[in-house]
Amino acid sequence: MKKLLLYCLVVGIMISMIATFSLVGCKAKTTETVAETTAVAETTAVAETTAAPAKRFKIGAIVPTLDAQFWNRYYEFMKKGASELGVDLVCLNADNKADQQTKYIEDLVAQKVDGIILVPYWSSDKKALEDTKAANIPLIFTDCYSTVAPQDPNYPNYIAFIGPSDEDAGYRMGLALFEATEEGKDGKKYIGAVDGTPGTSVAIDRAKGLDKALAEHPEVVLVGRVNGNFVRDESMTAFESLYQGHPEIKGVWAANGGTATGVMTAIKNAGKVPGKDIMVVAMDLNPENVEAVKSGELLFDIGGHWLQGGFAMVMMFDYLNGLPLTPEQANVKLMLLPVTKDTVAQLEKDFPEGVPAYDFKAHSRFYTPSAPAASFEMKYSNQ
Numbered sequence: 289m290k291k292l293l294l295y296c297l298v299v300g301i302m303i304s305m306i307a308t309f310s311l312v313g314c315k316a317k318t319t320e321t322v323a324e325t326t327a328v329a330e331t332t333a334v335a336e337t338t339a340a341p342a343k344r345f346k347i348g349a350i351v352p353t354l355d356a357q358f359w360n361r362y363y364e365f366m367k368k369g370a371s372e373l374g375v376d377l378v379c380l381n382a383d384n385k386a387d388q389q390t391k392y393i394e395d396l397v398a399q400k401v402d403g404i405i406l407v408p409y410w411s412s413d414k415k416a417l418e419d420t421k422a423a424n425i426p427l428i429f430t431d432c433y434s435t436v437a438p439q440d441p442n443y444p445n446y447i448a449f450i451g452p453s454d455e456d457a458g459y460r461m462g463l464a465l466f467e468a469t470e471e472g473k474d475g476k477k478y479i480g481a482v483d484g485t486p487g488t489s490v491a492i493d494r495a496k497g498l499d500k501a502l503a504e505h506p507e508v509v510l511v512g513r514v515n516g517n518f519v520r521d522e523s524m525t526a527f528e529s530l531y532q533g534h535p536e537i538k539g540v541w542a543a544n545g546g547t548a549t550g551v552m553t554a555i556k557n558a559g560k561v562p563g564k565d566i567m568v569v570a571m572d573l574n575p576e577n578v579e580a581v582k583s584g585e586l587l588f589d590i591g592g593h594w595l596q597g598g599f600a601m602v603m604m605f606d607y608l609n610g611l612p613l614t615p616e617q618a619n620v621k622l623m624l625l626p627v628t629k630d631t632v633a634q635l636e637k638d639f640p641e642g643v644p645a646y647d648f649k650a651h652s653r654f655y656t657p658s659a660p661a662a663s664f665e666m667k668y669s670n671q
Contacts, residue, residue, distance in 0.1 A: 341654065345608050346376040347601065348396035349405040352485075353384045356519075356546050357574040358594050365643075366405070366597035372648040373605045373655075384519065386410035397423045403604045405597065407431045409488055417443050428604055430596045433489035438618040448603050448613050450620040450663060452593035454490055457624050458497020461541055461569040464588035464628070466501065466508050468567045469539035477505075478536045481513035482523050482551055484543035491518070491543060494571065498541050511537060516547045523550030524557075531558060538566055545572030545589070552585055563587060573627065575642060582632045590626040592666040595644070602651050602662035609654040617661065625666040638669050 349366060351359045363379055370377035378401060382389040389412045396404050397419050403426040406416050413434035420427045421443055429438075431451045436442075438449045469477040481498060484491035495513075502508055511534040516523030523546065531537055531554065540555075542548035548570030552562040562568050563585040570577055573591030580586035599620070603613060627635050635642070644666055649655040651662050 341374060341605075341609050344374060344376060345402040345605065346378060346399075347403045347405060347604055348378045348380070348399065348401040349597070350380045350382055350389060350392045350396070350407065351597075352382050352389075352407055352409045353519075354381045355384070357576060358545055358572045358591075361574070361594040361642075362597040365595055366601050369598040369601035369605075369648045373601065373652060375601070375605060377601075382409070384517075386412070390415060393419055397425060401425065402608055403428070405430060405600045405604060408434055409485060411487060417446055421445050426604065426607055428600045430600050431490060431593070433493075439613075439615060447607055448600070448618040448620070450596045450600050450603070451490075451622065452591075452596070453621045453623050454493035455497040455500070457571050457590050458494035458541075458543075459500050460497070460590060460626060461494075461571060461588060462498045462501030464626075465539045465541055465567055465569045466505050468587050469508070470567075471507075472536060472538070475507065477508045477538065478511050478534070479508060479539035479541060480511055480527065480530050480534060480537045481541040482516040482527050482530075482543060482547050483513055484516065484518040484547065486515060486517075494543055516543065516550060518544050518546060520546040520550040520553075523547040524554045525550075527551045527554045528557065531555075540566060540568045542568055542570045545570050545574035545577040545591070548577060548580070548586060548589075552580065561585075571624075573625065573642060578627060578632065578635065578642065581627055581629055584629060588626065588628055590624045592625045592644075593622050595646075595666075596622065596663070598646065598648070599663040602648055606653050606662070611653045620663050622663065623665050625668070631668065634668050634670060639666065 351363055353359055354363065367377055380392040382392060389410055393412065393416050404420055405428045408416060408429050409432055413429060416427060417436060424445060427446045428448045433449065433451065436446065438446055440446060465479060466477060469479060471477055483495055502510060512530050514526040514530050516526045527540065540551050542551050548568055551568055555562045555566050560566055567587045569588040570586060571590050573589055577586055577589045581589050607613060651659050653659045
């Protein structure tokens, strides 16, 4: 009996020891697994925030002019992106001259920049496509469409386009103008139009939008359209001539922000009050235009597409770091943000100084593998 009790006691102790060691082993294994998981998470987080490109790239850019608020904002946002991403940016100003644009394309190719971001005014897309293809330099067009689509097999180095939905913007500008324009004694609404640079897709598509709106509103009469070349002074002169011949005009469709500023100056020079005697609509959301909306001189503005330069910078940076763009990512048409006197306060609340919050590294797939698209559309927070 004593031997039996002793045997049971020994067996019990052994079982207890085995259980204890098993529990200790489980705890150790669990702790190790947690540590491994934490290490993986930390490594992933570091990979998303501290990755460095294999080299410091040089990207060239050409803008139509820096004698305009819109293109200055475009350049400043692009420059901010270059700084945050660690890129050397060479930005050249064509000064509204087609021959200067041609020369600068050749200059950037000769410099052997790693990529080129170009606004292809004056049909310069053809030269840019041929010269960059020969030099095997990646190319992105912004703002102005080419007849060649991005990633065309004949031009594999043309990797992307990003620009505004110009026709939609022109259409919405027209609708806003028609609604607010005073009727004449005959029940008709008489308007004039000041178009942008001839031959550019930007001017063509915005005008198409106006034509679409006109087709839907037979009560509106377009008495004439003149070319302001997207420039303030030219637009002022062009509208002065149009208005002298058609004093019945009560509304003006202006192709961009600088055009609208020139038109409003011409209206004042004629002894009239913009926003009261003659309604004006515009496109760009330049600071001076937003102020004009706030004061009531400008009826309607739409824009935000100056962001396209910075978006293109992210797309080019990622491509140069081995991250190609899908066909869907390669052709971006931005829907734009409208502003009226009723929405100016919301614009200023959501976008202080007109600039949205944008972290370039957070939108770069190189720095942040899970990054959203490089581009986004400005929207009001209360919508």
